[in-house]
Amino acid sequence: MHAKSPSNAGSLLIAAISGRALAAAARRAGYRPLVADFFCDTDTVAFGERIVETLRQLAGDDRPVAIVLGSGFERMTETVDEVARHFPLAGNSGAAIRRIKDPQLLAADCAEIGIPHPEFRWSRPPDPENWVVKTAGGAGGTHIRRAAGETPILHCQAPGGRYFQRFVAGRSISALFVGDGQSADIVGFSQQWASPAPAAPYRYGGAVRLRRFDRRQAAMIRGWLSGLVRRAGLVGLCSADLIRGPDGYKLIEINPRPGATLDIFDDADAPLIEAHLRAAAGRTYHLPRFVDSMASMVTYAAAPIAQFPSIAWPEWTADHQSPGTRLIAGDPVCTIFARGPSADLTRRLIKGQASRLQHQWEGDRT
Structure with missing residues (x-):
């Protein structure tokens, strides 16, 4: 899946098995993310052969500030080196x-x-x-x-x-x-x-x-x-x-x-x-400071779902499964977020949110 998001800021190429979190982080920083999500077996030779061409097509006439690689490249360090030969890599080299x-x-x-x-x-x-x-x-x-x-x-x-x-x-x-x-x-x-x-x-x-x-x-x-x-x-x-x-x-x-x-x-x-x-790039940077706690949680299908129902997703969710998708037990359904004054309370809160949301798709399961 490939996606572009309009913005007046510089663009940032992102490649990962799932690039949603990196894309959201790029937007928060004022960049226009150009995202290549590869939902596939990243050990295949085909992945390494096609990624550079895919990124070129995604960038088009743009001159991205850099490319950020997410999950899926740890076992494909030669591909990291190949990507770095074509785009300005922000992150670790294949050798590192x-x-x-x-x-x-x-x-x-x-x-x-x-x-x-x-x-x-x-x-x-x-x-x-x-x-x-x-x-x-x-x-x-x-x-x-x-x-x-x-x-x-x-x-x-x-x-x-x-x-x-x-x-x-x-x-x-x-x-x-x-x-x-x-x-x-x-x-x-x-x-x-x-x-x-x-x-x-x-x-x-x-x-x-x-x-x-x-x-x-x-x-x-x-x-x-x-x-x-x-x-x-x-x-x-x-x-x-x-x-x-x-x-x-x-x-x-x-x-x-x-x-x-x-x-x-x-x-x-x-x-x-x-x-x-x-x-x-070897430049100085600033880090955030926190006064509360935040949690994220991946929810998985507990049983097969022949057709995933249409759900009005709350704003505290992301990575949504599409309506009509066939799921097997163990497939990811969505990511849930919660914020609270302490880690223990936030963890209890997010598990409660997950349970309530799960009832929606289990109740509509066909």
Whole structure:
């Protein structure tokens, strides 16, 4: 799907599996987003071959300020390099992405810097019940499984392969940050939760922006991230996934792009897309400050829907399914937003909104 939005500001090319959040952030920053959404298997060769031509057609005679790449490119770093040869890339190079998304290099960097990080291995562990198995470069949680259910056939160190990481129990925390190639500047912290499905026990569910976070712990995490930023040369908006357990924080992985929490951290007075563009160009930037909490949540179809009904979508929703669409169980239906004075209250509020909205399409299901 391709979309253009009229504006008198400069244009910004956006490419992602789903570019809606980036497009909204671009508009808040005063840019005219030219969006290429690729709802497809991004591992296919066809995707890499056609994206540059698609972006050229989308831009037309425009001279975009830059191109911002969202989800879907972590396992296609050659495509990132190809895009950068044709458009001014605002974000991480293919080399930086390859470095930070290589699980073996990340584990080594964490060990050298002194960042607590789960044990990593390519081969199946003798105690698989204590491990998860992941896809290098995967995103969204759908690629993560408990290792106890995997067949013992993995002995691969190829990029994009499967690997094992020791399971860490605790609270899932994400840090949204801006890198300038030398240090990290934290935008804020959020708590995330999963929306488990039979084939995807760690599928992404939602996130709530934390109004408060311990300053000493924030400074410690910023130091960790600055070390990784220097190692990989990360620039622009990125995020870090961490687990807080009884013995403190462990860093799980880095996402070298604007991620799922962009919606809940963006601000019209200090637009994050502007910070992303300026940091990527080596210029100074401003970050927003928050006095409340905000949450976003993806809702999924609990059962097959032969024809999705026509719904009067509330203003606090986005990414809507179209009327008449046939859905299978587990398909995303929409994204929901809520704002409140605290993280706990906002999370309760958004789950109530999701439940009420779900009754609409389940009641009309045919």
